Amino acid sequence: MNRIYITGHRNPDLDAILSAMAYAELRSRIDPDNEYVAVRCGHLSDNIRQILRKLGITPPPYMQDVYPKMRDVMLTDPRRIDCMEPISNLSLSYSVSEPSATPIYKNGEFYGLLTTDDIAQWFMDAMQIGEVKFAPLIQDIMRHEEPSIQADEHFDEGRSLLLNSGVRALQVMDGDRFVGFATRRCFLKKPSYRVILVDHNEAEQSIHGIEEATVLEIIDHHKLNPVRTDLPIFIDSEPVGSTCTIIYQLYMKNRIQPDARIAKYLLAGLLSDTLILKSPTTTGIDRASASALAAILKTSASAFGAEMFSDIESLDSRDPEKTVESDFKVYRERGVSFGIGQCEVTNLHTVREVEKRYLAALSGVKEKKGLDWVMLMVTDVVYGNSILLSTDHTALKRLSYNRLKAGVYDMPGVMSRKKQLLPEVLNTLSLDI
Template sequence: MPEVIILGHKNPDSDSVCSAYAYANLKNEIDEEKRYTAGRCGNLNKQTRFIFEKLGLTPPKFISDVYPKVRDVMTHKVVAIDENDTIKGVIKNIEELKIRITPVISGGTKLEGVISILELAKFFTPKDEDGRPVYLFRGSNFEKSIKGYTYMRGENDEFEATFMVGAMPYERFKNRMETLKLKKAILVVGKRRDIIEYAIKNQLPAILLTGIEDDADIDIDFTGYKGWVYISELDTAETLRNLQLSIPAKSFMKTDVPHLTEDDYLDAAGDILMSVDHKGLPVTNEGRLIGIFTRSDIIKKVQKELILMDHNELSQAVDGAETAKISEIIDHHRLGTIKTKTPIHFYAKPVGSTCTLVTQLYKVSGLEPDPKTAAVLLSGILSDTVILKSPTTTKQDIEAVHELSGISGLDFEKYGIEMFSSTDNLKSRTPDDIIGTDFKVFSEYGRTIGIGQVEVVNLEELDGVKDDLLKGLNKVKEDKSLLWSMLLVTDIIREESVLLSSGYVPGEKLLSYKQSGDRRFYLPGVLSRKKQLLPEVLRVLEELSE
């Protein structure tokens, strides 16, 4: 089922997170063909965390970016082989399933290595000078590769050995055996008593008998022999060929192949794959095999589908939004410069909160949110409208609050005060946290500025942290390459604000607000960054551009 990710803006506030959560619930009710997932592209602030903890809900998951990743294109159902399985099994997979690389695993999921045509070619063209390489064998693998049955199990299931065919005069066979570097060999032989007795006496690790009609044909005493005895129903040549195919995968797999993770970016993973000889790479999670990434995956066109909540500008959207398919925008802000390649559903109104719009969309769909979702929507509206005190508050917000209050059973005024009181005072927070928690960047008239906002219940606490906040504003300005950075500190009880500025003198001189100190302005009655402060700042930028 295709996934659609619903996200608010960076530095998410409560309205951004709450609207994404509630809209995902609505979409999952009305659309059974897709799976809608609410997310957030930033840390939860103290107030938003309080909301979800108070309501006993899990907040939307953190999504750092939406760039295409390995997980979006990799093969999830991987054909793998156990490290003890045979070469024959690997070749069968290649022939029947047309796969180019086979991961080798142990314990069901742990990746040990890979096998491809490259490893098979090296295996079947050994560089051993005497032409008699030594292999790792497993006696229990004989039945997997050679038609026949085990007559006697050996003490050791796994052993190293070369192989020898007993098809020559005894003395010559004996001399050949004594010239081997490794005195251990698997003997493939017909009914040659002298050669078989030599193998028993010298404790060769395995004897494969050919030309045996039934057990009555075996008149050899194997008492004291510790190796394997296997009865092959094939002739000697075929037995020898299939013996080689019984060798376990772990003996010739490649172990130093790079691993990918499902979170690796598609472009980076493609570069890694193209730098190696193999046509595929394993995808792991803490050493466990979870997928395979091949060269054909590199050229797949992958676009994640997004719904943007509470914003409509790429500068405020999750990283990678420019690579995604944006199918909907639900917002209550001014229109930015975002461009889409296909028509989209755009629902925007000049109301105080995106959660108000989601509440209306529930009505349009003929549905009512459940009490928990209603409480989440109520929280978003109360946060963005400052308990309906902000000048951005509209009649539609008020109607939504009363409706949601009834569904959720919450007294919105008491609950709103509880929400705003949940945040730490300014002295207990770092300047980076205070400024960055709700900081938005705007580009107008060829200039880029940033404005943060923090709500408090007492402006007097600002005096003890003002100097640190001014330093923090300069740091943000440098880090984000801004012309001007500001912080609006809003007292929701007294309904007034103080504006701190990074020190852009040309702009500060044109502000219509009363300066109450160094880089500090007093803004009585100002509660809204969007509706009250931003228009004034944009007026200043326009005047400077003339």
């Protein structure tokens, strides 16, 4: 496998999606011997889908997991041996290194696997009755004992199926279609997908199966609690406002000027994570990168950002539960498991009208995910304020924000979940002891 996947976190936001796409382009140019493929490991929220459509950007394909699959180890055979041929035909091309199974066809359709066990059994039977000289038709000695498995099934599934079945081989199918076969030799070495993580570094936020993959690089701007690796890897972790900012710096370090298409990816990711450079996570590097990228696009960062966010749907037209979950992060700290969702709006006036529905949705998400505490931070990207909606929790009373009513808090000037809300929440939890 020459392919290397680049993925952002689950519940992907624009920074996760676009930094993966821009970095795949950069890596492909630096290292043309490998194929770099941007993927997403979660579904896009309606808002993100809409912004991408508006920007004319096709999101990367969805990839469910990086567990090795049957299709990664299965064998194929270009020959089309018919079951009506005598077994002696097969002996013409037979060699010791041959797999222990051969796919057999009947009138062009897959018929079954002929295994070395079938041949040995026939030979032993024939010896007993003294008819070894006679070469039977392939179909007459096939016993059709090989179980089948889907190509997308995990390697581990296939291995245990084969070991427990006591036969030589598995038929590998894609739906009803025969696509390959797997013998015991296919399971001697477990393959491992190669992955680069962007905009996250924790296994829990990553694509499923990451614990079995080979992580090659991490490029991120979050606190570090990284996946375990067997080998030293390249990590570029910087306390800046977006991963797209870091990717832009990597373009600069490699002396590659992004073209307009890449500049659009990077600027959109950068401005969405920094809430048009107003979030307190914004650094000088973000501002400088944003103006350089805007210059490539012959616009200004503020004009690009305002246009990008201009069609954001108001809360009353969104599905509350989906909104909570679309950009949702789970934390386990100080014995408390809690989740914080964040969504962007262009004004906070409508929040008070819909707060009941959203509070109910928070309770639903809390139940569903088995968490102790669930919050939604609704952020006004135009004026830079937020309102917090929260399920009930004992630590709430220690929150320093102005309580508007049960479960609703005013957070003027607060825009960052990571830098502002999370430390405050952790603080209330440490006081809890």
